[in-house]
Amino acid sequence: MLTCRAVWKKLAPLARASSTVCRQNVRRAGWNNARTPLCVPVAHMSTGPVGGGGDNLKYALLVGAAFVGGLTYAVITVKGDQERHRERMAAIASRKQKSASQIHTEPLAPLETKLEAAAAPDAEAAAPSETAEPPPVDEPLAEASAEEAAAPLTDAGVEEAADSKPSLPSHAPYLLIGGGTASFAAARSIRARDPGAKVLIVTDEPDLPYMRPPLSKELWFSDDPSVTETLRFKQWNGKERSIYFQPPSFYIDTEELRSAENGGVAVLTGRKVVHMDVRGNKVKLDDDMEISYDKCLIATGGVPRNLQVIERAGEEVMKRTTVFRKIDDFKSLDKVSRNTQSITIIGGGFLGSELACALGRRSTESGLEVIQMFPEKGNMGKVLPEYLSNWTTEKVKKEGVKVIREAVVKSVSYKDDKLEIKLKDGRVVRTDHIVAAVGLEPNVDLAKSAGLEVDSDFGGYRVNAELQARSNIWVAGDAACFYDIRLGRRRVEHHDHAVVSGRLAGENMTGANKPYWHQSMFWSDLGPDVGYEAIGIVDSSLPTVGVFAKATAKDTPKAATEESGTGIRSESETEETATSAVAPAAPAPVVEHRDEYGKGVIFYLREKVVVGIILWNVFNRMPIARKIIKDGEEHADLNEVAKLFNIHED
Amino acid sequence: MSSVRQEGKDKIIFVTKEDHETPSSAELVEEDPNDPYEEQGLILPSGEINWNCPCLGGMASGPCGTEFKDAFSCFHYSKEEVKGSDCLEQFRTMQECLQRYPELYPKEDDAQSSQASEESAGSAEPSDPAAGSEKDSSDPTLSNTESSAES
Numbered sequence A: 001m002l003t004c005r006a007v008w009k010k011l012a013p014l015a016r017a018s019s020t021v022c023r024q025n026v027r028r029a030g031w032n033n034a035r036t037p038l039c040v041p042v043a044h045m046s047t048g049p050v051g052g053g054g055d056n057l058k059y060a061l062l063v064g065a066a067f068v069g070g071l072t073y074a075v076i077t078v079k080g081d082q083e084r085h086r087e088r089m090a091a092i093a094s095r096k097q098k099s100a101s102q103i104h105t106e107p108l109a110p111l112e113t114k115l116e117a118a119a120a121p122d123a124e125a126a127a128p129s130e131t132a133e134p135p136p137v138d139e140p141l142a143e144a145s146a147e148e149a150a151a152p153l154t155d156a157g158v159e160e161a162a163d164s165k166p167s168l169p170s171h172a173p174y175l176l177i178g179g180g181t182a183s184f185a186a187a188r189s190i191r192a193r194d195p196g197a198k199v200l201i202v203t204d205e206p207d208l209p210y211m212r213p214p215l216s217k218e219l220w221f222s223d224d225p226s227v228t229e230t231l232r233f234k235q236w237n238g239k240e241r242s243i244y245f246q247p248p249s250f251y252i253d254t255e256e257l258r259s260a261e262n263g264g265v266a267v268l269t270g271r272k273v274v275h276m277d278v279r280g281n282k283v284k285l286d287d288d289m290e291i292s293y294d295k296c297l298i299a300t301g302g303v304p305r306n307l308q309v310i311e312r313a314g315e316e317v318m319k320r321t322t323v324f325r326k327i328d329d330f331k332s333l334d335k336v337s338r339n340t341q342s343i344t345i346i347g348g349g350f351l352g353s354e355l356a357c358a359l360g361r362r363s364t365e366s367g368l369e370v371i372q373m374f375p376e377k378g379n380m381g382k383v384l385p386e387y388l389s390n391w392t393t394e395k396v397k398k399e400g401v402k403v404i405r406e407a408v409v410k411s412v413s414y415k416d417d418k419l420e421i422k423l424k425d426g427r428v429v430r431t432d433h434i435v436a437a438v439g440l441e442p443n444v445d446l447a448k449s450a451g452l453e454v455d456s457d458f459g460g461y462r463v464n465a466e467l468q469a470r471s472n473i474w475v476a477g478d479a480a481c482f483y484d485i486r487l488g489r490r491r492v493e494h495h496d497h498a499v500v501s502g503r504l505a506g507e508n509m510t511g512a513n514k515p516y517w518h519q520s521m522f523w524s525d526l527g528p529d530v531g532y533e534a535i536g537i538v539d540s541s542l543p544t545v546g547v548f549a550k551a552t553a554k555d556t557p558k559a560a561t562e563e564s565g566t567g568i569r570s571e572s573e574t575e576e577t578a579t580s581a582v583a584p585a586a587p588a589p590v591v592e593h594r595d596e597y598g599k600g601v602i603f604y605l606r607e608k609v610v611v612g613i614i615l616w617n618v619f620n621r622m623p624i625a626r627k628i629i630k631d632g633e634e635h636a637d638l639n640e641v642a643k644l645f646n647i648h649e650d
Numbered sequence B: 001m002s003s004v005r006q007e008g009k010d011k012i013i014f015v016t017k018e019d020h021e022t023p024s025s026a027e028l029v030e031e032d033p034n035d036p037y038e039e040q041g042l043i044l045p046s047g048e049i050n051w052n053c054p055c056l057g058g059m060a061s062g063p064c065g066t067e068f069k070d071a072f073s074c075f076h077y078s079k080e081e082v083k084g085s086d087c088l089e090q091f092r093t094m095q096e097c098l099q100r101y102p103e104l105y106p107k108e109d110d111a112q113s114s115q116a117s118e119e120s121a122g123s124a125e126p127s128d129p130a131a132g133s134e135k136d137s138s139d140p141t142l143s144n145t146e147s148s149a150e151s
Helices: A002-029 A053-095 A098-132 A138-164 A181-193 A315-319 A327-339 A350-366 A386-398 A495-509 A557-564 A622-631 A638-643 B065-077 B085-099 B107-122 B140-149
Strands: A171-177 A198-202 A232-234 A240-242 A264-268 A273-277 A282-285 A290-298 A302-304 A321-323 A342-346 A369-373 A401-404 A409-415 A418-423 A428-431 A433-436 A440-442 A468-470 A473-475 A480-484 A488-490 A521-526 A530-536 A544-549 A599-606 A609-616 B003-007 B010-014
Touching (some): A171 A181, A181 A198, A181 A264, A181 A290, A290 A495, A315 A321, A321 A327, A342 A428, A350 A386, A369 A428, A386 A521, A386 B010, A418 A433, A495 A521, A521 A622, A544 A638
Parallel strands (some): A321 A433, A369 A401
Antiparallel strands (some): A273 A282, A282 A290, A302 A440, A468 A473, A521 A530, A530 A609, A544 A599
């Protein structure tokens, strides 16, 4: 630039004289930065002292030199700006995610060509403008014009770059943190109620929203060897479906969310929200990206707990331990079950028992040893009354599982290529792999930065009956400790609750203001012979009243689904209600059960009011159960209430 | 005859079929059809369509949600003698949209879904997916669309 100035200064006196007239002409015509070389002042009636052919030649040379000088100046200016632009893009790029580095190069390339293409006409525009005006007056103007030309270019360039990269929306009207069942149900609800809603789901899992129950049930019973890839399963009635709620085409790309005319649901995978600014209505992701919102749902679910003794036991033990919640856990456990001889499941609740039964079934084909151990007296010891828990344990054993009751783990070590589990009462179990199914720790990482209340009794974010934590923030699913008008404050970790609460949160985010009222249910199948559905507070420490009838072969989960033509019960209570096909009534042989608990209803009482009900091998009666809990009445004779269920019929 | 056993805090009753033949004396609270807290069926008490009804299977929330809502609303409020005959344009637009997402809306169910929307709108009594047993459906074909759409 300095050299240019120097050159200009030298040429100035010469140029000034010859271009005085042209300058006057240009001023009259009006100055503009137009690209049309409106005044190439070579047509020159120069009235100066110069005249004649030789002078014309000199003049031509002068103009030529000036032109070249101007061109050089313009090119150098633009190149300098390009340099600045590149640096700015690099700064922006470093803020974005590392995985997009490939994509960065692509948009930068067309941008560069654009810049170069723009540089040429710009240079031309700058040149005549510079030659037309003698410096120094022209200099600032020329520089200004070049910079002006370059500046909008730079800004435009930056904007274009920002748009053409996989740019994440910096604002989402509806932001859902977490990409599980509750989040998906909320997204659906919002889209149904707010036409054209733009919903952004941010999840730290790599997968689109999917349902979890099949991961510990149906997927294990699939005949398809590629099930770990397809994640599809055939239900009892032959209908097949994927565990994903919707295929990828249901969602729109995150980049399109801003401009989508009818809105849509976009899912941002592999990103974690690490900070929440409630006052500013925005969140920050783990790559420093910020997203502002109008309404936000926290549906972060939880993280499986592990036993402290295992965590302290060292790497060799941890390498051989699985906690189970996600798709990846399913894939890895499936692989392990094919490559080891012995698996031990620690935990006797829903997940532990279901996995034990699923693996137990595999054990009959492969000779895999399946052990299940837990501190309670029987399977589902915290849920079922003792007599039923014992009965269930016998059923689990029949599925091929070695059940070790009243087992408290004292230490785990890795010895002689096996894991050695020492129990407090002295028993020792040697196994190849451990699955820890000992509960879920609700994810309340955002509580601190967002200033949200965490419940000390149940864990999770504390929300009101409308699932609201603070003004624009709702919480649903496993992470929500909510006020249930009927049953009191609680936190529920079941699939249907995630659907119901997610749906409710979505409704309330779109202005409904409805409290949690529709009671969610849950179910469990422990093999083909034992299945039950439940609703409300089902805690074995409560007094119970069980009313049983003798079961026939028709009263099994398998028969129930065959008859009603539905798929799995994961579907029924959610968005899809299934067909009620009429199955031919086959005569049912009466199967004599040695133990009596074939089918029945169990009522859980709290101060004489029914707060929970289990339908034991009795299906399609959930509405009646729901009604009884909703009423919240004291019933003198629960046998009379049991009559409402017609347990002797199908 | 029924037998009763007590195991600690838990009571166990065994009943035969005959024991349960007499009608129940248990009293249930009467339902309020306009209870705002309850899950609504397809048609709200105000007469509007409940787009969040599980029976619609998510048709109103997917990529063709807007087109579906237009077509179905038009049908619902249609006063023509042949209900919906003035809504062919909306249905055609919806059909075009559905065809763009064959994965979500498989071809053979397109005819079913439009027919089903007419059926479910036609049925006067609101479906009650919440109260209905989980295996009930007010609209078999629509739900078929959804479930097989995902298969």
